Amino acid sequence: MSKSLGIFVTNPDQFKHVMGITKAAKAKGSSVKVFFSWDATHNAKKEAGFPELCKIADDVSICVDSYKNMGYDIDDVPEGLEANKMATQAQHGIIIEDYDCYLSL
Amino acid sequence: MKILNVYRSAPDDTTKKLVEIVGRDRDVESFDLAVDAPDYDALVDKIFTADQTICWW
Amino acid sequence: MEYNKVCLMYRNQDCTVDGIRSALGLAVENMYAYGCVMDEPKMEKFDELQAESLEMLRDMEGDVFATTKENCELNDLEPLTIEELGEKLRDMTHIIPYGIIKA
Numbered sequence: 001m002s003k004s005l006g007i008f009v010t011n012p013d014q015f016k017h018v019m020g021i022t023k024a025a026k027a028k029g030s031s032v033k034v035f036f037s038w039d040a041t042h043n044a045k046k047e048a049g050f051p052e053l054c055k056i057a058d059d060v061s062i063c064v065d066s067y068k069n070m071g072y073d074i075d076d077v078p079e080g081l082e083a084n085k086m087a088t089q090a091q092h093g094i095i096i097e098d099y100d101c102y103l104s105l
Numbered sequence: 106m107k108i109l110n111v112y113r114s115a116p117d118d119t120t121k122k123l124v125e126i127v128g129r130d131r132d133v134e135s136f137d138l139a140v141d142a143p144d145y146d147a148l149v150d151k152i153f154t155a156d157q158t159i160c161w162w
Numbered sequence: 163m164e165y166n167k168v169c170l171m172y173r174n175q176d177c178t179v180d181g182i183r184s185a186l187g188l189a190v191e192n193m194y195a196y197g198c199v200m201d202e203p204k205m206e207k208f209d210e211l212q213a214e215s216l217e218m219l220r221d222m223e224g225d226v227f228a229t230t231k232e233n234c235e236l237n238d239l240e241p242l243t244i245e246e247l248g249e250k251l252r253d254m255t256h257i258i259p260y261g262i263i264k265a
Contacts, residue, residue, distance in 0.1 A: 114263075120259075122244050122248060123244065123248045123251060126248025127251050129252075161259050162263045
């Protein structure tokens with residue numbers, strides 16, 4: 001059984017690595033959760049691959065407070081994301097507590 | 106304890122200092138993400154075998 | 163039960179306040195959470211809400227450090243040298259270089 005992997009993203013310039021690592025981990029049978037905070041919530045609106053990431057990863061969420069702070073309307077749910085995944089920093093806590101391996105990007 | 110240092114950019118003196126202290130007397134590996142085509146497969150293998158992964162700026 | 167110990171490090175003014183909020187979020191989840199404002203940037207003075215966040219973090223046995231005297235005095239942060247930070251990091255379960263370095 002492959003280990004699970006949680007990725008905490010705070011740098012908006014790392015999206016290609018988020019995708020690459022998620023794909024590689026999924027190919028190994030891993031469960032992957034990704035949480036975007038602060039500047040990195042721009043990825044949800046500006047990265048063409050974001051909807052695909054939502055399909056590939058087991059769980060993708062973004063910090064709704066950060067999203068609002070970056071100037072977006074919280075009712076404007078990014079394509080690919082479920083509305084209930086516009087979430088809080090508790091998602092980061094879940095990554096740390098419940099996933100075997102941790103990566104920040 | 107096995108530490109994996111991942112670098113998103115070339116480490117400056119401050120990062121190098123922290124890496125040195127954190128890795129003292131420990132088993133340390135590294136991976137450079139700041140290349141054109143990182144081997145993500147190899148990186149994930151390293152993450153899965155490390156006790157702690159630190160992804161520096 | 164072993165509690166997680168997490169340290170977030172900030173090297174960009176734009177990330178600092180959110181990074182402290184992130185540390186507070188982890189403290190609420192029963193982790194020991196710390197933040198460290200490193201070398202640059204020069205911080206802005208905390209507003210009331212931000213100062214309150216710092217107090218809440220301290221109430222939950224977390225803290226925020228800074229490596230410059232100016233930032234420590236401005237926002238009542240605990241001073242820490244890079245060497246001391248490194249030693250502190252050795253005790254952490256999770257080490258998070260937060261956000262980006264200001265160009």
